[in-house]
Amino acid sequence: MIKKMSNSENEFDIPAKNCHRMVILGSTKVGKTSIISRFLNERVEDQYTPTIEDFHRKLYSIRGDVYQLDILDTSGNHPFPAMRRLSILTGDVFILVFSLDNRESFQEVQRLKRQIYETKSCLRNKTKENVDVPVVICGNKCDRDFYREVQEEEIEQLVGGDEHCAYFEISAKKNTNVDQMFQTLFSIAKLPIEMSPGRHCKVSVQSCEILHRKSLRNKKCKDENAYGIVAPFARRPSVQSDLMYIKEKAIGGSQAKEKGCIIC
Numbered sequence: 001m002i003k004k005m006s007n008s009e010n011e012f013d014i015p016a017k018n019c020h021r022m023v024i025l026g027s028t029k030v031g032k033t034s035i036i037s038r039f040l041n042e043r044v045e046d047q048y049t050p051t052i053e054d055f056h057r058k059l060y061s062i063r064g065d066v067y068q069l070d071i072l073d074t075s076g077n078h079p080f081p082a083m084r085r086l087s088i089l090t091g092d093v094f095i096l097v098f099s100l101d102n103r104e105s106f107q108e109v110q111r112l113k114r115q116i117y118e119t120k121s122c123l124r125n126k127t128k129e130n131v132d133v134p135v136v137i138c139g140n141k142c143d144r145d146f147y148r149e150v151q152e153e154e155i156e157q158l159v160g161g162d163e164h165c166a167y168f169e170i171s172a173k174k175n176t177n178v179d180q181m182f183q184t185l186f187s188i189a190k191l192p193i194e195m196s197p198g199r200h201c202k203v204s205v206q207s208c209e210i211l212h213r214k215s216l217r218n219k220k221c222k223d224e225n226a227y228g229i230v231a232p233f234a235r236r237p238s239v240q241s242d243l244m245y246i247k248e249k250a251i252g253g254s255q256a257k258e259k260g261c262i263i264c
Contacts, residue, residue, distance in 0.1 A: 014066050014067070014068050018065060018066065018067045018068065019067075019068045019070075020067075020068070020069055020070070020092040020093065020189070020191065021069075021070040021072060021090055021091050021092050021093075022069060022070070022071045022072070022091070022092070022093045022094070022095065022185075023072045023074065023087050023088065023090075023091035023093075023094050023095070024036060024071070024072070024073050024074065024094070024095040024096075024097065025074050025087075025094065025095070025096050025097070025109075025112050026076060026096055026097035026098055026105060026108065026109060026112070027076045027098065027099075027102070027104065027105040027108045027109075028075075028076030028077060029076070029099070030076065030097045030098055030099045030102070030105050030140055030141075031097060031099070031140040031141065031172045031173075032073055032074070032076070032095075032097050033045075033049075033054070033073055034140075034172035034173065035095065035097065035138065035140070035172045035178065036054070036056065036071060036073050037172075038172055038175060038178050038197065039071070039178075039197055040056060040058065040071075040230050041230075042175075042197060042202075044172055044173055052075050053072070053073065053074055053075055053083075053236070054072075054073040055070070055071070055072055055073075055234060055235065055236035056070070056071040056073070056230070056231075056234060057069070057070050057071070057230075057231040057234035058071065058195075058228055058229065058230050058231065059228070059229045059231060060192070060194070060195060060200065060226065060227065060228045060229075061226070061227045062192045062194045062195070062200070062225065062226045062227075063192075063225045063226070064225075067191075067192070067195065069195060070234075070237075072087055072091070072236070074087055084115075085115075085119055086239065086242055086243075086246075088115065088116050088119045088120070089119060089120075089123060089242075089246050090242050090245060090246065091116075092134070092189065093134040093135075093185055093186075093188075093189045093191075094116055094134065094136070095135075095136050095138060095181075095185065096109045096112050096113060096135060096136070096137045096138065097109070097137075097138045097140055098137075098138070098139060098140070098150070099139075099140055099141050100139045100140065100141055100142060100146065100148055100149070100150055100169065101144070101146035101147060101148065101149055102149060103149040103150060106139075106149070106150045106154070106155075109137060109158070110158060113135065113137070113158065113165075116133055116135065117133060120133050123246065132164050133164060134164050134165075134185060134188040134189035135162075135164065135165045135188075136165070136166050136168065136181055136184060136185040136188070137155070137158065137159065137165065137166070137167045137168075138167075138168055138169075138170050138181060139155065139167070139168070139170070140170055140171065140172055141171060141172075141173075142169040142170060142171050142176060143173055143174040143176060144171075155167055163188075164188055165188075166181075166184045166185070166188060168180065168181040178197070179196050179197050179198040179199075182195070182196035182197060183196040183198075183199065192226070194225075194226035195228070199226060200226035200227055200228045201226065201227050201228070202227075202228055202229075203227050203228070203229055204229070205229055205230070205231070205232050
C-alpha cells in the first residue's frame with residue numbers, strides 16, 4: 001500500500017510489479033536534468049544549476065491499471081560512491097547520458113555501464129535471476145554545431161548488440177528524439193510505452209482523486225486509456241528503506257514481489 005504523501009494526494013493500492021525506478025546517470029553538464037525536465041514538464045530551463053540529487057515521481061492510469069514511476073536525477077560529480085551504488089542497486093531502468101562533443105563524458109558512460117552490470121550481477125546472483133538491465137545510452141546536444149569527439153563505431157561497440165541496450169542521439173533543448181528514446185526504454189523494460197511523454201494525456205494533481213477512481217478514461221484526450229500526473233511533493237525514500245528493499249530482493253525476492261509500493 002502506498003502511504004499518503006500529502007494532503008493533496010490520495011492513497012493508491014499499487015502492486016509492486018507496477019512500481020519502478022528510473023535512474024539517469026552521466027557526467028556534469030551533459031543535459032541529464034534537461035532530459036528529465038522534458039519528460040516531466042515538456043520544457044527545459046535555460047539557466048544551468050548543478051544537480052546534487054533530485055527525486056521525482058509520476059503516477060499513471062493506463063488501461064485501468066495504476067503505475068508509479070520514481071525518477072532519480074543523479075549528480076555528475078558522484079562525490080559519494082556508496083550513494084551511487086545504492087542508486088544503481090535500487091534502479092530498474094537506466095538512462096546514461098554523454099555529450100557528443102565531450103569525449104570524457106563518453107568515457108564516463110562506458111564506466112557507468114560496466115558498473116551497472118557489475119553491481120546488478122552481484123545482487124542477481126543472490127536471487128538466481130538473469131542480469132537483464134534495461135539501459136538507453138543518449139548522445140545529447142545533437143542540435144549544436146560541434147566537433148564530434150565520439151565516433152559511431154565506438155558507440156556501436158559500447159552497445160555491443162545487447163538487446164537490452166539501445167542508443168539515441170538526442171537534443172533535450174530541441175526535443176529531438178527524446179520521446180522516441182523513452183518509448184524504446186519502456187519497451188525494452190516491458191513497461192507500457194504510454195509512460196513516454198507523447199503517449200498519454202497530462203492531467204493536474206487536482207485530478208488525483210479521479211485517477212484513483214479510474215474514471216479519467218471518460219475525459220476526451222488523444223489517448224483515452226492513458227493519463228499521467230506528476231506528484232508535486234514526492235520525497236526520495238530513505239536510505240534505510242532502500243537498503244530494506246535491496247535486502248528483500250537479495251534474500252526474499254519472490255515474497256517482495258507480492259508486496260505493494262511504499263512511500264517513505
